[in-house]
Amino acid sequence: MNFISSVISRLIAGSASIAGLLVLLLVVHVTLDVIMRFVFETPLNSTILYVSAFYMVGIAFLPLAAVEQKDGHIAVELLVEKFPQKLQNFIAGLALLLTFIVTATVAVRTGDEALAKYLGGAYSIEAGGKVITWPTYLSLPIGFGLMSIVAGWKLVCMIMGRPHGLNALKIEDPYLSGGDSQ
Numbered sequence: 001m002n003f004i005s006s007v008i009s010r011l012i013a014g015s016a017s018i019a020g021l022l023v024l025l026l027v028v029h030v031t032l033d034v035i036m037r038f039v040f041e042t043p044l045n046s047t048i049l050y051v052s053a054f055y056m057v058g059i060a061f062l063p064l065a066a067v068e069q070k071d072g073h074i075a076v077e078l079l080v081e082k083f084p085q086k087l088q089n090f091i092a093g094l095a096l097l098l099t100f101i102v103t104a105t106v107a108v109r110t111g112d113e114a115l116a117k118y119l120g121g122a123y124s125i126e127a128g129g130k131v132i133t134w135p136t137y138l139s140l141p142i143g144f145g146l147m148s149i150v151a152g153w154k155l156v157c158m159i160m161g162r163p164h165g166l167n168a169l170k171i172e173d174p175y176l177s178g179g180d181s182q
Contacts, residue, residue, distance in 0.1 A: 001157075005165030008146075008153055012065045012166070015146055019062040026055040045127040053124070053136045061143030068099070068150045069166045089158070096155040103148035111141035 029050060037043035067073055080091055114137035122134040150166065157164040 001162060002165055004153065005167070008149060009069070009165075009167045011146055012069055012150065015062045015142060016066040019059050022055050022058040022062075026051060026059070029055070045129060046131050049124055049126045049131055049133075053133050057136050058139045061139045064103075064143040065146035065150045068147045093155060093158055096151050096158065099151040100148050100155060103144045103151060107141045107145035107148055110137070110144060114138050114141055 029044070029047060033044045033047040075095075080088055083091070114134070117134040117137045120134070121132070122137070123130050123132045125131075153166070154164045
């Protein structure tokens with residue numbers, strides 16, 4: 001079970017890292033566009049297309065599994081926390097099952113769309129140039145697919161009565177981790 005948890009955690013870390021890299025690329029790209037536009041009066045071509053089709057889509061969908069791994073999605077616990085523990089566990093299991101079904105369905109559907117865009121060689125024309133856009137369609141099936149794997153794994157572990165063992169990315173503040181205990 002530790003091996004499966006480790007593999008899933010690494011996949012999640014990889015997709016979240018790609019999303020983080022996309023944030024950095026977005027900042028660099030937009031900064032260069034602004035500098036080129038106002039200093040040299042020659043803006044970069046297709047900046048809006050790259051930002052909206054490439055960067056933002058990946059930034060929004062690739063970290064879905066990382067959020068699910070940390071139980072970071074929106075949850076309404078106001079009423080449920082008053083229920084008996086067995087009912088709370090049942091509801092949590094039902095939520096995981098529904099999350100698994102919905103996200104797996106969305107992953108398959110968006111995967112079909114990504115394949116169609118790849119086979120059709122999807123592109124956009126911007127500033128007189130052809131920009132291939134089919135790779136942008138891969139973010140959705142990857143993000144939703146990993147999220148469904150996380151939800152499914154958590155459900156399996158819940159049914160077996162074992163911890164899911166998914167290790168969330170840990171980012172430590174170097175100023176706080178110097179051994180000071182407060």
